[in-house]
Amino acid sequence: MRQERVRPRAAFGSTLSHNGAENPERRKKDVFDFHCRRLLRYVDASMSVRMKLSPPVLATILVAALALASCGGSSSGGGHGQTETSISGVNFSAFVDGQDATRGDRPTEAQIRQRFQVLVGHTDWIRTFGSTNGLEAQACVARELGFKTAIGAWLGRDASANQSEIVSLVNAARAGCVDLAIVGSEALFRGDVTPDALVTYIDALRTQLGSLGIPVTTVERFPELRAHPEIVGAVDVVLVNYYPFWDGLAIDEAVPVLHDWHLQLKSLAGAKEIVVSETGWPDAGQQIGDAVPSGANADLYFLTFASWARAEHVRYFYFEAFDEAWKVSQEGPVGAHWGIWDSQGVLKAGRGPVFEGCTVPDTWTPKLIDGPGTPTIEFTSVSPIGDLNGFARGRVSHVISSAHKVAVFIRVRGNWWTKPTFESPLTSIAPNGNWTADIVTGGVDEEADRVAAFLVASDYHPPPCGGCPSLPADLDANALARAEFERVPR
Numbered sequence: 001m002r003q004e005r006v007r008p009r010a011a012f013g014s015t016l017s018h019n020g021a022e023n024p025e026r027r028k029k030d031v032f033d034f035h036c037r038r039l040l041r042y043v044d045a046s047m048s049v050r051m052k053l054s055p056p057v058l059a060t061i062l063v064a065a066l067a068l069a070s071c072g073g074s075s076s077g078g079g080h081g082q083t084e085t086s087i088s089g090v091n092f093s094a095f096v097d098g099q100d101a102t103r104g105d106r107p108t109e110a111q112i113r114q115r116f117q118v119l120v121g122h123t124d125w126i127r128t129f130g131s132t133n134g135l136e137a138q139a140c141v142a143r144e145l146g147f148k149t150a151i152g153a154w155l156g157r158d159a160s161a162n163q164s165e166i167v168s169l170v171n172a173a174r175a176g177c178v179d180l181a182i183v184g185s186e187a188l189f190r191g192d193v194t195p196d197a198l199v200t201y202i203d204a205l206r207t208q209l210g211s212l213g214i215p216v217t218t219v220e221r222f223p224e225l226r227a228h229p230e231i232v233g234a235v236d237v238v239l240v241n242y243y244p245f246w247d248g249l250a251i252d253e254a255v256p257v258l259h260d261w262h263l264q265l266k267s268l269a270g271a272k273e274i275v276v277s278e279t280g281w282p283d284a285g286q287q288i289g290d291a292v293p294s295g296a297n298a299d300l301y302f303l304t305f306a307s308w309a310r311a312e313h314v315r316y317f318y319f320e321a322f323d324e325a326w327k328v329s330q331e332g333p334v335g336a337h338w339g340i341w342d343s344q345g346v347l348k349a350g351r352g353p354v355f356e357g358c359t360v361p362d363t364w365t366p367k368l369i370d371g372p373g374t375p376t377i378e379f380t381s382v383s384p385i386g387d388l389n390g391f392a393r394g395r396v397s398h399v400i401s402s403a404h405k406v407a408v409f410i411r412v413r414g415n416w417w418t419k420p421t422f423e424s425p426l427t428s429i430a431p432n433g434n435w436t437a438d439i440v441t442g443g444v445d446e447e448a449d450r451v452a453a454f455l456v457a458s459d460y461h462p463p464p465c466g467g468c469p470s471l472p473a474d475l476d477a478n479a480l481a482r483a484e485f486e487r488v489p490r
Contacts (some may be wrong), residue, residue, distance in 0.1 A: 071357050071358040086122055086123055087123050087318055087354060087355070088316045089123055089124060089315065089316060090122075090123045090125070090126065090320065090321045091127050091317050091318065091319045091320040091321065092115070092116070092126045092127060092128055092320070092321050093129065093321070093322070093324055094107035094111055094112045094115050094134075094138065095324055095326060097343050100326040102326065102330070107134045107135065112141050113145075115345070116141060117145065118321075118322075119147075120145055120146070124147070124148055125147065125148040125149070125150055125179075125315075126138075126142045126148070126150065127150040127152065127277065128149075128152050129154055130152060130153070131152065131154070131165050131168035132154075132161075132165055135168075136168050136171075136172070138151070139151045139175075139178055140172060140175055140177040148179045149178055149179050150179065150317065151169055151172055151177070151178045151180070151181060152169070152182040152184075153168070153169040153183045153184070154185065155187040155192060155198075156187070156192050157193075166183065166201070166205060166208070169183070169205070170208050170209065173214055174212070180214065180215055180237070181214050181215070181216045181217070182216075182218060182239065183202055183205045183216065183217075183218055184198060184218040184220075185218075185219045185277075186219060186220060188220050188228065189220060189224050195230060195231060198231060199230060199234045201218075202235060203234065206236075215236035216235065217236055217239050218231065218234075218235060218239065219239045219241060219277045219278070220239075220241065221240070221241045222242060222261045222264075223424045225238070225268070226265070226268065226423075226424070227424070232272070235272070236272075237272060237274075238265065238272050238274045238275065239274075239275050239276075239277035240265060240274060240275075240276060241276075241279070242258045242261055242276055242279045243278070243280075244257055244279075244281075245280070245282065245291040245293070245301075246288060247289070248289020248290055249290060249291055249430070249436060250291065250292075250434070250436075251281075251292065251297045251300060252363075253430035253431075253436075254281070254301055254305075255304045255305055255363065256364045256366070256401070256432075258279070258305070258308070259308060259312075259365070259402075260366070260429075261428065262274065262276075262314070263402060273315070275314070275316065276309065276314060276316035277316075278317060278319040279305060279316065279318065279319060280301070280319035280338050281298045282338050283298035283348070284333070285332065285333040286334050288334075289389075290393070290436060295350055298337075298350070298351075299350030299353075302350075303353055303358065303359075303360055304364075305318075306354045307361075308364055310359060311359075318340065319338055320339055321341060322342070322343055322345065323336055323338065323341070324339070324343065365431070366403075367400070367431060368399070369398060369399060369401060369432065369433040370398055371398070373398035374398060374481075375397065375398045375399045375404075375455055375480040377395075377406065377453055377455040377480075377481040377483045378394055378395055378483050379394045379453065379485040380393050380395055381393045382439075382487055383439070383487075384487060384488055385448070386446050386447075386489060386490050387446060387490070388440060388446050389440065390440035390445065390446060390448075391436055391438055391439060392437045392451050392453065393434070393436045393437075394406070394434070394453055395434050395435070396433050396481070399429075399455065399480065401428075401429040401430060401431050401433065403457065404455060405427060405429065405456055405457075405458045406426065406437065406455060407425060407426055407427075407453070407460070407475065407479075408437040408452070408453050408454075409471060410439050410445060410448035410450070410451050411448055411451075411452075412445060412447055412448045413444070415467040415468060416452070416467070416468040416469075416470070417445070417448075417465055417467065417468075419438065420437060420438040421441055425461075425462050425464065426456070426460075426462070437453075439451060449487050450484060450487065452482065452483070452485075453483050453485075454479040454481075454482045455479055455480045455481040455482070456475075456478055456480065457478070460478055462474075462475060
Protein backbone atom coordinates (compact mmCIF):
# COMPACT_ATOMS: atom_id res chain seq x y z
CA MET A 1 0.00 0.00 0.00
CA ARG A 2 1.32 3.45 -0.83
CA GLN A 3 1.44 5.71 2.19
CA GLU A 4 2.84 8.88 0.70
CA ARG A 5 0.59 11.53 -0.74
CA VAL A 6 -0.19 10.83 -4.38
CA ARG A 7 0.46 13.92 -6.47
CA PRO A 8 -1.79 13.91 -9.55
CA ARG A 9 0.38 16.15 -11.67
CA ALA A 10 3.30 13.70 -11.55
CA ALA A 11 1.61 11.80 -14.38
CA PHE A 12 1.75 14.83 -16.65
CA GLY A 13 5.53 15.21 -16.85
CA SER A 14 7.80 18.00 -15.69
CA THR A 15 6.22 21.43 -15.33
CA LEU A 16 9.20 23.36 -13.91
CA SER A 17 10.68 26.45 -15.53
CA HIS A 18 14.44 26.93 -15.81
CA ASN A 19 14.66 28.65 -12.42
CA GLY A 20 12.99 25.70 -10.68
CA ALA A 21 9.60 27.35 -10.20
CA GLU A 22 6.49 25.65 -11.47
CA ASN A 23 5.28 27.05 -14.80
CA PRO A 24 1.46 27.36 -14.65
CA GLU A 25 1.00 27.68 -18.42
CA ARG A 26 3.13 24.59 -19.12
CA ARG A 27 1.26 22.74 -16.41
CA LYS A 28 -2.10 23.57 -17.99
CA LYS A 29 -0.86 22.44 -21.38
CA ASP A 30 0.47 19.16 -19.94
CA VAL A 31 -2.85 18.46 -18.24
CA PHE A 32 -4.80 19.32 -21.38
CA ASP A 33 -2.61 17.25 -23.71
CA PHE A 34 -2.53 14.23 -21.42
CA HIS A 35 -6.27 14.00 -20.98
CA CYS A 36 -7.11 14.81 -24.59
CA ARG A 37 -4.86 11.94 -25.65
CA ARG A 38 -6.43 9.64 -23.06
CA LEU A 39 -10.00 10.45 -24.07
CA LEU A 40 -9.27 10.19 -27.78
CA ARG A 41 -7.54 6.84 -27.25
CA TYR A 42 -10.71 5.68 -25.53
CA VAL A 43 -12.90 6.86 -28.38
CA ASP A 44 -10.66 5.32 -31.03
CA ALA A 45 -9.83 2.13 -29.15
CA SER A 46 -12.05 -0.10 -31.27
CA MET A 47 -15.03 -0.01 -33.59
CA SER A 48 -17.10 -1.83 -30.98
CA VAL A 49 -16.47 0.93 -28.45
CA ARG A 50 -17.28 3.65 -30.96
CA MET A 51 -20.58 2.00 -31.80
CA LYS A 52 -21.60 2.13 -28.13
CA LEU A 53 -21.05 5.89 -27.83
CA SER A 54 -23.97 8.05 -28.88
CA PRO A 55 -23.25 11.44 -30.51
CA PRO A 56 -24.27 13.31 -27.31
CA VAL A 57 -21.79 11.25 -25.31
CA LEU A 58 -19.01 11.91 -27.82
CA ALA A 59 -19.83 15.61 -27.77
CA THR A 60 -19.79 15.69 -23.98
CA ILE A 61 -16.42 13.94 -23.86
CA LEU A 62 -14.90 16.39 -26.33
CA VAL A 63 -16.34 19.39 -24.45
CA ALA A 64 -14.80 18.01 -21.27
CA ALA A 65 -11.42 17.53 -22.94
CA LEU A 66 -11.41 21.09 -24.28
CA ALA A 67 -12.47 22.49 -20.92
CA LEU A 68 -9.42 20.94 -19.26
CA ALA A 69 -7.37 23.86 -20.61
CA SER A 70 -8.92 25.98 -17.83
CA CYS A 71 -7.24 24.62 -14.72
CA GLY A 72 -5.79 25.97 -11.52
CA GLY A 73 -5.79 29.59 -10.52
CA SER A 74 -7.31 31.13 -7.42
CA SER A 75 -10.13 29.39 -5.65
CA SER A 76 -13.54 29.92 -7.19
CA GLY A 77 -14.85 28.25 -4.10
CA GLY A 78 -18.00 26.41 -3.36
CA GLY A 79 -17.54 28.00 0.01
CA HIS A 80 -17.10 25.93 3.16
CA GLY A 81 -13.29 26.08 2.96
CA GLN A 82 -12.90 23.99 -0.19
CA THR A 83 -9.77 24.92 -2.13
CA GLU A 84 -9.25 24.81 -5.88
CA THR A 85 -7.17 21.63 -5.71
CA SER A 86 -9.12 19.64 -3.14
CA ILE A 87 -12.57 18.11 -3.17
CA SER A 88 -15.24 18.90 -0.62
CA GLY A 89 -15.34 15.44 0.95
CA VAL A 90 -14.96 11.73 0.32
CA ASN A 91 -16.62 8.57 1.60
CA PHE A 92 -14.07 6.47 3.47
CA SER A 93 -13.80 2.77 4.21
CA ALA A 94 -10.67 1.27 5.75
CA PHE A 95 -11.02 -2.27 4.37
CA VAL A 96 -8.23 -3.51 2.09
CA ASP A 97 -7.92 -6.42 -0.34
CA GLY A 98 -8.56 -9.70 1.43
CA GLN A 99 -10.85 -8.16 4.05
CA ASP A 100 -14.64 -8.32 4.03
CA ALA A 101 -16.90 -6.24 6.25
CA THR A 102 -19.73 -8.77 5.91
CA ARG A 103 -17.73 -11.52 7.61
CA GLY A 104 -16.61 -9.37 10.53
CA ASP A 105 -13.04 -8.50 9.49
CA ARG A 106 -11.62 -5.67 11.63
CA PRO A 107 -9.25 -2.99 10.27
CA THR A 108 -6.36 -2.09 12.55
CA GLU A 109 -5.70 1.47 13.69
CA ALA A 110 -2.42 1.44 11.75
CA GLN A 111 -4.32 0.41 8.62
CA ILE A 112 -6.87 3.19 9.13
CA ARG A 113 -4.07 5.72 9.53
CA GLN A 114 -2.31 4.53 6.36
CA ARG A 115 -5.50 4.87 4.36
CA PHE A 116 -6.19 8.37 5.68
CA GLN A 117 -2.64 9.50 4.90
CA VAL A 118 -3.24 8.85 1.20
CA LEU A 119 -6.06 11.41 1.28
CA VAL A 120 -4.19 14.21 3.05
CA GLY A 121 -4.21 17.33 0.89
CA HIS A 122 -6.88 16.01 -1.46
CA THR A 123 -10.08 16.46 0.57
CA ASP A 124 -11.39 18.64 3.38
CA TRP A 125 -13.95 16.25 4.89
CA ILE A 126 -14.07 12.53 5.59
CA ARG A 127 -17.34 10.60 5.92
CA THR A 128 -17.48 7.17 7.59
CA PHE A 129 -20.25 4.58 7.79
CA GLY A 130 -19.82 2.63 11.04
CA SER A 131 -18.32 3.11 14.50
CA THR A 132 -17.78 -0.43 15.88
CA ASN A 133 -15.93 -3.65 14.97
CA GLY A 134 -12.53 -2.01 14.61
CA LEU A 135 -13.82 1.31 13.28
CA GLU A 136 -13.85 3.09 16.64
CA ALA A 137 -10.55 4.90 15.98
CA GLN A 138 -11.54 6.44 12.63
CA ALA A 139 -12.91 9.72 13.94
CA CYS A 140 -9.97 10.71 16.12
CA VAL A 141 -7.32 9.52 13.66
CA ALA A 142 -8.98 11.62 10.96
CA ARG A 143 -9.11 14.61 13.28
CA GLU A 144 -5.42 14.17 14.16
CA LEU A 145 -4.55 14.30 10.44
CA GLY A 146 -6.48 17.54 9.98
CA PHE A 147 -9.72 16.38 8.40
CA LYS A 148 -13.22 17.59 9.17
CA THR A 149 -15.24 14.53 10.18
CA ALA A 150 -18.73 13.30 9.36
CA ILE A 151 -18.93 10.15 11.47
CA GLY A 152 -21.60 7.50 10.98
CA ALA A 153 -23.37 5.06 13.28
CA TRP A 154 -24.64 2.15 11.18
CA LEU A 155 -28.29 1.16 11.62
CA GLY A 156 -29.49 -2.34 10.80
CA ARG A 157 -32.26 -4.57 12.11
CA ASP A 158 -30.44 -5.52 15.33
CA ALA A 159 -31.47 -2.94 17.96
CA SER A 160 -28.62 -3.95 20.28
CA ALA A 161 -26.00 -3.52 17.56
CA ASN A 162 -27.55 -0.17 16.65
CA GLN A 163 -27.20 1.00 20.22
CA SER A 164 -23.53 -0.03 20.31
CA GLU A 165 -22.92 1.98 17.15
CA ILE A 166 -24.54 5.08 18.66
CA VAL A 167 -22.61 4.75 21.94
CA SER A 168 -19.32 4.60 20.01
CA LEU A 169 -20.28 7.65 17.94
CA VAL A 170 -21.22 9.61 21.06
CA ASN A 171 -17.88 8.70 22.68
CA ALA A 172 -15.99 10.01 19.65
CA ALA A 173 -18.05 13.19 19.74
CA ARG A 174 -17.30 13.76 23.43
CA ALA A 175 -13.61 13.29 22.62
CA GLY A 176 -13.86 16.24 20.23
CA CYS A 177 -13.45 14.19 17.06
CA VAL A 178 -16.84 14.67 15.36
CA ASP A 179 -18.04 17.64 13.30
CA LEU A 180 -21.20 16.02 11.93
CA ALA A 181 -23.01 13.05 13.51
CA ILE A 182 -24.80 10.67 11.13
CA VAL A 183 -27.15 7.95 12.37
CA GLY A 184 -28.04 5.49 9.62
CA SER A 185 -27.07 5.15 5.96
CA GLU A 186 -29.92 4.21 3.60
CA ALA A 187 -31.52 2.31 6.49
CA LEU A 188 -34.96 3.37 5.31
CA PHE A 189 -34.24 2.32 1.73
CA ARG A 190 -33.10 -1.15 2.89
CA GLY A 191 -36.18 -1.51 5.10
CA ASP A 192 -34.05 -1.93 8.23
CA VAL A 193 -36.01 0.79 10.07
CA THR A 194 -39.37 2.51 9.69
CA PRO A 195 -39.63 6.28 9.13
CA ASP A 196 -40.89 6.76 12.69
CA ALA A 197 -38.05 4.69 14.13
CA LEU A 198 -35.47 6.65 12.13
CA VAL A 199 -36.83 9.95 13.45
CA THR A 200 -36.62 8.51 16.98
CA TYR A 201 -32.96 7.55 16.45
CA ILE A 202 -32.17 11.06 15.16
CA ASP A 203 -33.87 12.77 18.10
CA ALA A 204 -32.26 10.41 20.63
CA LEU A 205 -28.76 11.04 19.26
CA ARG A 206 -29.31 14.79 19.37
CA THR A 207 -30.33 14.48 23.01
CA GLN A 208 -27.25 12.38 23.87
CA LEU A 209 -24.92 14.90 22.26
CA GLY A 210 -26.46 17.54 24.49
CA SER A 211 -24.67 20.88 24.47
CA LEU A 212 -21.81 19.84 22.19
CA GLY A 213 -23.43 21.72 19.32
CA ILE A 214 -22.80 18.97 16.78
CA PRO A 215 -25.41 18.81 13.98
CA VAL A 216 -27.23 15.49 13.66
CA THR A 217 -28.53 13.88 10.48
CA THR A 218 -29.08 10.66 8.56
CA VAL A 219 -28.34 9.60 4.98
CA GLU A 220 -31.00 8.48 2.50
CA ARG A 221 -31.54 8.40 -1.24
CA PHE A 222 -33.51 11.16 -2.92
CA PRO A 223 -36.66 9.01 -3.47
CA GLU A 224 -36.88 8.18 0.26
CA LEU A 225 -36.45 11.82 1.29
CA ARG A 226 -39.06 12.92 -1.22
CA ALA A 227 -41.51 10.28 0.00
CA HIS A 228 -40.86 10.99 3.70
CA PRO A 229 -40.56 14.74 4.32
CA GLU A 230 -40.66 14.04 8.06
CA ILE A 231 -37.07 12.81 7.75
CA VAL A 232 -36.05 16.10 6.15
CA GLY A 233 -37.81 17.90 8.98
CA ALA A 234 -36.01 15.88 11.67
CA VAL A 235 -32.40 16.50 10.63
CA ASP A 236 -30.17 19.55 11.13
CA VAL A 237 -28.64 19.28 7.65
CA VAL A 238 -30.01 17.21 4.76
CA LEU A 239 -27.69 14.47 3.45
CA VAL A 240 -28.80 12.87 0.19
CA ASN A 241 -27.43 10.12 -2.06
CA TYR A 242 -27.71 10.79 -5.81
CA TYR A 243 -26.86 7.86 -8.11
CA PRO A 244 -27.65 8.42 -11.80
CA PHE A 245 -25.70 5.23 -12.51
CA TRP A 246 -28.03 3.00 -10.49
CA ASP A 247 -30.98 4.70 -12.21
CA GLY A 248 -29.62 3.51 -15.55
CA LEU A 249 -28.97 6.98 -16.99
CA ALA A 250 -26.56 7.56 -19.85
CA ILE A 251 -23.43 9.51 -18.94
CA ASP A 252 -24.53 12.66 -20.79
CA GLU A 253 -27.82 12.69 -18.86
CA ALA A 254 -26.36 11.96 -15.43
CA VAL A 255 -25.48 15.37 -13.98
CA PRO A 256 -28.38 17.22 -15.66
CA VAL A 257 -30.87 14.80 -14.06
CA LEU A 258 -29.00 15.03 -10.74
CA HIS A 259 -29.36 18.81 -10.98
CA ASP A 260 -33.11 18.40 -11.42
CA TRP A 261 -33.31 16.08 -8.38
CA HIS A 262 -31.41 18.65 -6.37
CA LEU A 263 -33.77 21.46 -7.33
CA GLN A 264 -36.71 19.33 -6.21
CA LEU A 265 -35.07 18.56 -2.89
CA LYS A 266 -34.24 22.23 -2.31
CA SER A 267 -37.93 23.07 -2.53
CA LEU A 268 -38.60 20.43 0.14
CA ALA A 269 -35.68 21.32 2.44
CA GLY A 270 -36.43 25.04 2.64
CA ALA A 271 -33.61 26.90 4.39
CA LYS A 272 -31.74 23.75 5.44
CA GLU A 273 -28.42 23.05 3.77
CA ILE A 274 -28.33 20.05 1.44
CA VAL A 275 -25.10 18.05 1.29
CA VAL A 276 -24.60 15.32 -1.32
CA SER A 277 -23.57 12.42 0.90
CA GLU A 278 -22.84 9.98 -1.94
CA THR A 279 -22.51 10.07 -5.69
CA GLY A 280 -20.10 8.44 -8.11
CA TRP A 281 -19.61 6.37 -11.25
CA PRO A 282 -17.81 3.01 -11.50
CA ASP A 283 -15.03 2.39 -14.01
CA ALA A 284 -15.77 -1.33 -14.61
CA GLY A 285 -18.46 -3.95 -14.00
CA GLN A 286 -21.95 -4.59 -15.30
CA GLN A 287 -23.99 -2.08 -17.30
CA ILE A 288 -27.22 -0.81 -15.71
CA GLY A 289 -29.73 0.36 -18.30
CA ASP A 290 -27.96 3.05 -20.34
CA ALA A 291 -25.32 3.59 -17.63
CA VAL A 292 -22.01 2.19 -18.89
CA PRO A 293 -19.20 1.67 -16.37
CA SER A 294 -15.86 2.64 -17.91
CA GLY A 295 -12.75 4.59 -17.06
CA ALA A 296 -13.64 7.44 -19.42
CA ASN A 297 -17.20 7.69 -18.07
CA ALA A 298 -16.00 7.61 -14.45
CA ASP A 299 -13.44 10.34 -15.18
CA LEU A 300 -16.03 12.48 -16.96
CA TYR A 301 -18.67 12.07 -14.26
CA PHE A 302 -16.21 13.01 -11.50
CA LEU A 303 -15.12 16.14 -13.38
CA THR A 304 -18.65 17.17 -14.38
CA PHE A 305 -20.13 16.56 -10.94
CA ALA A 306 -17.31 18.43 -9.18
CA SER A 307 -17.83 21.32 -11.63
CA TRP A 308 -21.56 21.31 -10.87
CA ALA A 309 -20.96 21.27 -7.11
CA ARG A 310 -18.52 24.18 -7.32
CA ALA A 311 -20.83 26.21 -9.55
CA GLU A 312 -23.91 25.50 -7.40
CA HIS A 313 -22.03 25.94 -4.07
CA VAL A 314 -22.92 22.46 -2.86
CA ARG A 315 -20.84 20.51 -0.35
CA TYR A 316 -20.43 16.80 -1.11
CA PHE A 317 -18.82 13.50 -0.20
CA TYR A 318 -17.75 11.66 -3.33
CA PHE A 319 -18.17 7.88 -3.44
CA GLU A 320 -15.67 6.60 -2.77
CA ALA A 321 -12.03 6.92 -1.73
CA PHE A 322 -10.73 3.44 -2.64
CA ASP A 323 -11.77 0.43 -4.71
CA GLU A 324 -13.10 -2.33 -2.43
CA ALA A 325 -13.21 -5.90 -3.73
CA TRP A 326 -15.50 -7.19 -0.96
CA LYS A 327 -18.44 -5.17 -2.29
CA VAL A 328 -18.75 -7.49 -5.30
CA SER A 329 -20.85 -9.80 -3.14
CA GLN A 330 -23.28 -6.94 -2.50
CA GLU A 331 -23.42 -5.18 -5.89
CA GLY A 332 -22.01 -7.58 -8.47
CA PRO A 333 -18.80 -6.90 -10.44
CA VAL A 334 -19.41 -3.15 -10.45
CA GLY A 335 -19.07 -3.04 -6.64
CA ALA A 336 -15.27 -3.22 -6.74
CA HIS A 337 -14.72 -0.21 -9.01
CA TRP A 338 -16.03 3.00 -7.44
CA GLY A 339 -12.77 4.38 -6.04
CA ILE A 340 -11.00 7.62 -6.91
CA TRP A 341 -7.92 5.70 -5.83
CA ASP A 342 -7.35 2.04 -6.61
CA SER A 343 -7.25 -0.60 -3.86
CA GLN A 344 -3.52 0.00 -3.37
CA GLY A 345 -3.99 3.73 -2.77
CA VAL A 346 -2.81 4.94 -6.19
CA LEU A 347 -4.77 7.80 -7.72
CA LYS A 348 -6.42 6.74 -10.98
CA ALA A 349 -4.91 8.75 -13.82
CA GLY A 350 -8.14 10.21 -15.16
CA ARG A 351 -9.22 11.61 -11.79
CA GLY A 352 -6.34 14.09 -11.78
CA PRO A 353 -8.07 17.06 -13.48
CA VAL A 354 -10.43 17.61 -10.55
CA PHE A 355 -7.42 17.96 -8.23
CA GLU A 356 -5.82 20.33 -10.74
CA GLY A 357 -8.79 22.69 -10.35
CA CYS A 358 -10.19 21.89 -13.81
CA THR A 359 -13.88 22.43 -14.54
CA VAL A 360 -16.28 21.90 -17.45
CA PRO A 361 -18.87 24.38 -18.72
CA ASP A 362 -22.47 24.26 -17.53
CA THR A 363 -24.18 21.33 -19.24
CA TRP A 364 -26.83 20.83 -16.57
CA THR A 365 -28.99 23.98 -16.70
CA PRO A 366 -32.11 23.09 -18.69
CA LYS A 367 -33.16 24.90 -21.87
CA LEU A 368 -36.25 24.70 -24.08
CA ILE A 369 -35.84 21.36 -25.84
CA ASP A 370 -35.86 21.71 -29.67
CA GLY A 371 -37.04 25.31 -29.40
CA PRO A 372 -40.64 26.58 -29.50
CA GLY A 373 -43.42 24.28 -30.64
CA THR A 374 -46.23 22.00 -29.50
CA PRO A 375 -45.04 19.68 -26.70
CA THR A 376 -44.61 16.06 -27.77
CA ILE A 377 -43.58 12.75 -26.21
CA GLU A 378 -42.49 9.53 -27.88
CA PHE A 379 -40.98 6.16 -27.05
CA THR A 380 -37.53 5.48 -28.49
CA SER A 381 -37.16 1.94 -27.13
CA VAL A 382 -38.96 -0.42 -24.78
CA SER A 383 -37.62 -3.75 -23.52
CA PRO A 384 -39.50 -6.84 -24.75
CA ILE A 385 -42.03 -8.86 -22.77
CA GLY A 386 -40.22 -11.17 -20.37
CA ASP A 387 -37.18 -8.93 -19.77
CA LEU A 388 -36.55 -8.89 -16.00
CA ASN A 389 -34.47 -5.71 -16.34
CA GLY A 390 -37.08 -3.81 -18.30
CA PHE A 391 -36.78 -0.12 -19.15
CA ALA A 392 -38.88 2.26 -21.23
CA ARG A 393 -36.97 5.04 -22.94
CA GLY A 394 -38.27 8.04 -24.80
CA ARG A 395 -37.91 11.69 -25.68
CA VAL A 396 -39.92 14.88 -25.31
CA SER A 397 -39.76 18.14 -27.28
CA HIS A 398 -40.66 21.83 -26.88
CA VAL A 399 -40.64 21.96 -23.07
CA ILE A 400 -38.11 22.86 -20.35
CA SER A 401 -36.97 19.60 -18.82
CA SER A 402 -36.77 20.78 -15.20
CA ALA A 403 -40.38 22.01 -15.30
CA HIS A 404 -41.80 18.73 -16.58
CA LYS A 405 -41.86 14.99 -15.81
CA VAL A 406 -43.11 11.81 -17.39
CA ALA A 407 -45.81 9.71 -15.72
CA VAL A 408 -45.42 6.07 -16.82
CA PHE A 409 -47.90 3.20 -16.48
CA ILE A 410 -47.79 -0.44 -17.57
CA ARG A 411 -50.65 -2.82 -18.34
CA VAL A 412 -50.27 -6.28 -16.80
CA ARG A 413 -52.95 -8.92 -17.30
CA GLY A 414 -55.47 -6.26 -18.32
CA ASN A 415 -54.85 -3.80 -15.47
CA TRP A 416 -52.69 -0.67 -15.22
CA TRP A 417 -49.90 -0.02 -12.69
CA THR A 418 -47.89 3.08 -11.74
CA LYS A 419 -44.17 2.93 -12.61
CA PRO A 420 -41.50 2.92 -11.34
CA THR A 421 -43.18 2.91 -7.87
CA PHE A 422 -46.01 4.54 -5.95
CA GLU A 423 -43.36 6.51 -4.00
CA SER A 424 -41.72 7.71 -7.23
CA PRO A 425 -44.52 8.02 -9.80
CA LEU A 426 -42.74 10.59 -12.00
CA THR A 427 -39.65 10.19 -14.19
CA SER A 428 -37.16 13.02 -14.71
CA ILE A 429 -36.32 14.40 -18.15
CA ALA A 430 -32.73 15.15 -19.16
CA PRO A 431 -31.97 18.58 -20.68
CA ASN A 432 -31.68 16.96 -24.13
CA GLY A 433 -35.25 15.62 -23.80
CA ASN A 434 -34.42 11.99 -23.07
CA TRP A 435 -36.10 10.05 -20.29
CA THR A 436 -35.71 6.51 -18.93
CA ALA A 437 -38.17 4.70 -16.64
CA ASP A 438 -37.71 1.37 -14.86
CA ILE A 439 -40.86 -0.59 -15.69
CA VAL A 440 -40.01 -3.89 -13.94
CA THR A 441 -39.97 -3.19 -10.22
CA GLY A 442 -41.99 -6.03 -8.72
CA GLY A 443 -44.66 -8.68 -9.13
CA VAL A 444 -44.98 -9.91 -12.70
CA ASP A 445 -44.15 -6.56 -14.33
CA GLU A 446 -42.11 -8.34 -17.00
CA GLU A 447 -45.42 -9.62 -18.44
CA ALA A 448 -46.65 -6.09 -19.24
CA ASP A 449 -48.00 -5.90 -22.80
CA ARG A 450 -48.48 -2.12 -23.02
CA VAL A 451 -46.75 1.00 -21.70
CA ALA A 452 -48.27 4.49 -21.52
CA ALA A 453 -46.36 7.73 -20.93
CA PHE A 454 -47.78 11.18 -20.15
CA LEU A 455 -45.84 14.46 -20.33
CA VAL A 456 -46.91 16.47 -17.28
CA ALA A 457 -45.85 19.44 -15.17
CA SER A 458 -43.24 18.56 -12.55
CA ASP A 459 -45.56 19.54 -9.69
CA TYR A 460 -48.40 17.30 -10.92
CA HIS A 461 -49.39 14.36 -8.72
CA PRO A 462 -50.66 11.57 -10.96
CA PRO A 463 -53.43 9.36 -9.55
CA PRO A 464 -51.92 6.06 -8.38
CA CYS A 465 -52.81 2.89 -10.22
CA GLY A 466 -52.41 -0.44 -8.49
CA GLY A 467 -54.50 -2.53 -10.86
CA CYS A 468 -56.74 0.08 -12.50
CA PRO A 469 -58.99 -1.42 -15.21
CA SER A 470 -58.38 1.74 -17.28
CA LEU A 471 -56.11 4.77 -17.09
CA PRO A 472 -57.61 7.62 -15.01
CA ALA A 473 -59.16 10.44 -17.04
CA ASP A 474 -57.25 12.93 -14.87
CA LEU A 475 -54.07 11.98 -16.72
CA ASP A 476 -55.33 13.15 -20.11
CA ALA A 477 -56.84 16.24 -18.51
CA ASN A 478 -53.43 17.32 -17.16
CA ALA A 479 -51.00 15.94 -19.76
CA LEU A 480 -49.37 18.10 -22.40
CA ALA A 481 -48.88 15.00 -24.56
CA ARG A 482 -49.18 11.20 -24.32
CA ALA A 483 -47.81 8.12 -26.05
CA GLU A 484 -48.43 4.37 -25.84
CA PHE A 485 -46.28 1.42 -26.84
CA GLU A 486 -47.34 -2.16 -27.55
CA ARG A 487 -44.69 -4.56 -26.23
CA VAL A 488 -43.77 -7.74 -28.03
CA PRO A 489 -42.27 -10.98 -26.68
CA ARG A 490 -38.51 -11.57 -26.85
